[in-house]
Amino acid sequence: MDEDELSKVRLTADRTHAYGAHQDQVVDFLLPSGEGPGGGGKTMVVLLHGGYWRPRWDRHHTAPLARALANEGYLVAVPEYRRTNGWPEIFDDVAVCVEALSMMAAAEGLRPRRTVLMGHSAGGHLALWAAGRHRLPAGSPWRSDTRPDAVVSLAGCASLRLTDEWQLGDGAARAMMGGSVDTLRDRYADCDPAALLPLGVPVTLIHGRDDDTVPPSMSREYARMARDKGDAVTVVDLPDMEHYGLIDPTSTAFPHLRTALEG
Numbered sequence: 001m002d003e004d005e006l007s008k009v010r011l012t013a014d015r016t017h018a019y020g021a022h023q024d025q026v027v028d029f030l031l032p033s034g035e036g037p038g039g040g041g042k043t044m045v046v047l048l049h050g051g052y053w054r055p056r057w058d059r060h061h062t063a064p065l066a067r068a069l070a071n072e073g074y075l076v077a078v079p080e081y082r083r084t085n086g087w088p089e090i091f092d093d094v095a096v097c098v099e100a101l102s103m104m105a106a107a108e109g110l111r112p113r114r115t116v117l118m119g120h121s122a123g124g125h126l127a128l129w130a131a132g133r134h135r136l137p138a139g140s141p142w143r144s145d146t147r148p149d150a151v152v153s154l155a156g157c158a159s160l161r162l163t164d165e166w167q168l169g170d171g172a173a174r175a176m177m178g179g180s181v182d183t184l185r186d187r188y189a190d191c192d193p194a195a196l197l198p199l200g201v202p203v204t205l206i207h208g209r210d211d212d213t214v215p216p217s218m219s220r221e222y223a224r225m226a227r228d229k230g231d232a233v234t235v236v237d238l239p240d241m242e243h244y245g246l247i248d249p250t251s252t253a254f255p256h257l258r259t260a261l262e263g
Contacts, residue, residue: 036073050121124156208241
């Protein structure tokens, strides 16, 4: 599916839970529809959407991948965050939402044994950041010792600093953060997963070689930095794969996603 096709997709949830008063502060849950590798909901996949943090994109374009994962037996949680210009609301929302997920699942009678954060593009950045919040300073309102069992980044903006320096998405990081890394170093340091290393959880970075939206060198650079800090990182480099193919369950990327989720 290309970008235009994805913009028309709508996500149909089995359940929707609110984690705040704003209309965007919701999580759609897709309940496991089979045993499969997801073990009938024993693993919860938290699927954070991309779109370069811009209001135009929301969680709905993840629908095909979310449904495919539920069909594999995973409990799938698809969070939305406020469709604002970005900082600090996006980080407020992701932090609060991730903390509330286990309680939301329990309300549905499900208590997954494992939680995997998965994110595409800008969602990859948010998944990695959420996993590293225990590395934030003690006074940060986002700090938490809650950690996932693993992170899977799909063509993720794994380094916020590089996203800004490389001017990806026509300056998307700068627009979201309210300025450049050179002028807002402390702000970026709190919001960049690469600045929080080591995360202390296994990370799989899946990237297509033909990606001209987030270049595959992003994942390679993050992996180098993470390994230097002692993190366990796997890089899956897919030939003949572009940016949106990674969230298309009919593409050759999907088996690699399943392998990453199985740990």
